[in-house]
Amino acid sequence: MAKPLVTCLWFDGQAEAAANFYCSVFKDSKITQVTPMVVTFELNGNKFMGLNGGPKFKFDEAISIMVNCDNQDEIDYYWDALTKDGGEESVCGWLKDKFGLSWQIVPSNLGELMAEPERAKRVMEKVMKMVKLDIATLENA
Structure with a gap:
């Protein structure tokens, strides 16, 4: 086993x-x-x-831990908790915590939002302009 x-x-x-x-x-x-x-x-x-x-x-962005979040409150919680006391915001839902470890804070339904090619293009255009991801904006893309 x-x-x-x-x-x-x-x-x-x-x-x-x-x-x-x-x-x-x-x-x-x-x-x-x-x-x-x-x-x-x-x-x-x-x-x-x-x-x-x-x-x-040292840690770098070549590896990250992804946190799937069911709603915006979860995204906000993990984003705020992991960036506090010296963490750094990045782009497209990525951040580094105070120890330098990279995290991706993403909606659980991101794969579903990216399943259809035309919608995936619209979603990615929105993602590329964001720092912390906003679920409502992505769902409306």
Whole structure:
């Protein structure tokens, strides 16, 4: 039987602080182990390991974690929570949290909105002009 995948996130001595921050943002979360080298935690049923690996590697936009949101209130909540205290807004629903990890905060129905080619073009034109995504604008595209 296949074992679940675990995402390893490399931090410069901030793994426990990051895990505590992420667990404060996601309601269905928990820290499962803390050692000087690693912190394991779960966010919405997804397993992560924070590694205190030192300063050699940094996060960049080549990898991100996508949060599917059912309504604008959820988008606003995750956007505000993940950008607070030093996070950075980007474009098209992307942001970086205060640890430099990239996130995509998107409507759960984005795939449905992009299913039909002509509508997908209109939706993408709207997305490309946004910072935080607005569900109503995308649904009306």
